[in-house]
Amino acid sequence: MPDFFLYLAVMAGVTYLIRMLPLVLIKKKITNRFVLSFLHYIPYAVLTVMTVPACFYATGRIEPAVVGFIAALIPAWFNKGLPIVAACACGGALLTELFFVYVLPTI
Amino acid sequence: MGYTFRKGLIDGLPVCIGYLSVSFAFGIFAVGSGFGIAEALMISMFNVTSAGQLAAVPIIASGGMMAELAMSQLVINLRYALMSVSLSQRLDRTVRLRDRFLIAFVNTDEVFAIASSQRELVGRRYLYGLILTPYLGWSLGTLLGAIAGDILPTIVTAALGIAIYGMFIAIVTPVARADRATAACVLIAAVLSCLFRYVPALSAVPSGFVIIICAVIAAGVMAVVAPVKISSEEVPADA
Numbered sequence: 001m002p003d004f005f006l007y008l009a010v011m012a013g014v015t016y017l018i019r020m021l022p023l024v025l026i027k028k029k030i031t032n033r034f035v036l037s038f039l040h041y042i043p044y045a046v047l048t049v050m051t052v053p054a055c056f057y058a059t060g061r062i063e064p065a066v067v068g069f070i071a072a073l074i075p076a077w078f079n080k081g082l083p084i085v086a087a088c089a090c091g092g093a094l095l096t097e098l099f100f101v102y103v104l105p106t107i
Numbered sequence: 108m109g110y111t112f113r114k115g116l117i118d119g120l121p122v123c124i125g126y127l128s129v130s131f132a133f134g135i136f137a138v139g140s141g142f143g144i145a146e147a148l149m150i151s152m153f154n155v156t157s158a159g160q161l162a163a164v165p166i167i168a169s170g171g172m173m174a175e176l177a178m179s180q181l182v183i184n185l186r187y188a189l190m191s192v193s194l195s196q197r198l199d200r201t202v203r204l205r206d207r208f209l210i211a212f213v214n215t216d217e218v219f220a221i222a223s224s225q226r227e228l229v230g231r232r233y234l235y236g237l238i239l240t241p242y243l244g245w246s247l248g249t250l251l252g253a254i255a256g257d258i259l260p261t262i263v264t265a266a267l268g269i270a271i272y273g274m275f276i277a278i279v280t281p282v283a284r285a286d287r288a289t290a291a292c293v294l295i296a297a298v299l300s301c302l303f304r305y306v307p308a309l310s311a312v313p314s315g316f317v318i319i320i321c322a323v324i325a326a327g328v329m330a331v332v333a334p335v336k337i338s339s340e341e342v343p344a345d346a
Contacts, residue, residue, distance in 0.1 A: 007167045012153035014180040020211035022191035037330035041292045043186040045325040047275040048296035055272040059265040072273040076280035082125035089273030094266035
């Protein structure tokens with residue numbers, strides 16, 4: 001699968017250059033206010049676009065994903081850190097999925 | 108004087124644990140998208156970027172354009188450029204040029220947040236301790252996830268797959284809660300993203316381009332409407 005290695009080289013190359021060039025080359029601080037502001041907002045914009053609405057389709061059916069999303073939002077709101085937030089997301093989704101598969105049909 | 112390798116290791120451990128769960132989800136996702144176990148592992152070991160990798164998988168799996176892949180990685184990972192600029196101001200004299208080439212490779216959101224929150228400048232011993240376990244955790248988690256994706260029942264893998272979004276939620280939510288402008292940026296990005304998903308004419312746009320378009324508009328609008336104060340930190344506090 002030679003195509004895969006070309007894709008891998010492109011993505012790894014771009015990602016590494018973005019991280020490496022500023023650390024190795026830039027000695028002065030950036031002063032352009034628009035650039036600074038844009039760079040401040042871009043992480044949150046990117047992560048939001050990737051999460052909403054894709055997150056709701058991350059599990060087989062939509063209900064566990066929505067529950068997992070909300071279960072993650074609550075500890076994140078109180079700044080609980082990555083391991084706890086990730087665990088809540090998975091736990092919420094798993095319990096909901098189990099409910100749909102094993103409990104709901106028996107009711 | 109200076110922080111030790113040991114302190115770096117200790118500071119990096121919680122990040123390692125978080126990465127284990129998140130990269131486990133990535134491994135499952137990659138294999139589920141048609142990648143081999145070795146391919147999934149290589150993607151993680153050569154990139155070390157959650158969001159970038161997650162966006163790349165559907166692009167590669169669908170045989171997308173190289174330009175789409177390169178541009179999406181550029182926009183998604185642009186935040187690392189700023190973190191590297193900021194980190195370069197926080198390094199002490201023990202950090203040589205060749206150390207910078209290596210450290211840059213694992214300058215993730217969490218590693219940067221910890222390194223830049225130290226009171227004193229950080230040296231190379233501390234940094235190597237700090238990046239060691241998160242890198243191993245990211246790689247090992249991917250490997251385990253890729254293997255487990257074939258073994259674990261769908262009911263479990265489906266639930267674990269959401270962990271990677273949990274990581275994004277953990278990064279964005281506290282900042283959006285504390286800062287109204289960031290909350291507005293998040294809202295704009297979410298609305299635009301939904302438009303591209305649900306409006307028939309827009310839903311044909313490839314996923315990599317959707318991320319670029321929505322994120323650049325949301326961040327660009329807020330950069331004009333609510334520019335950051337020059338005097339303050341040029342890097343989001345916990346990104």
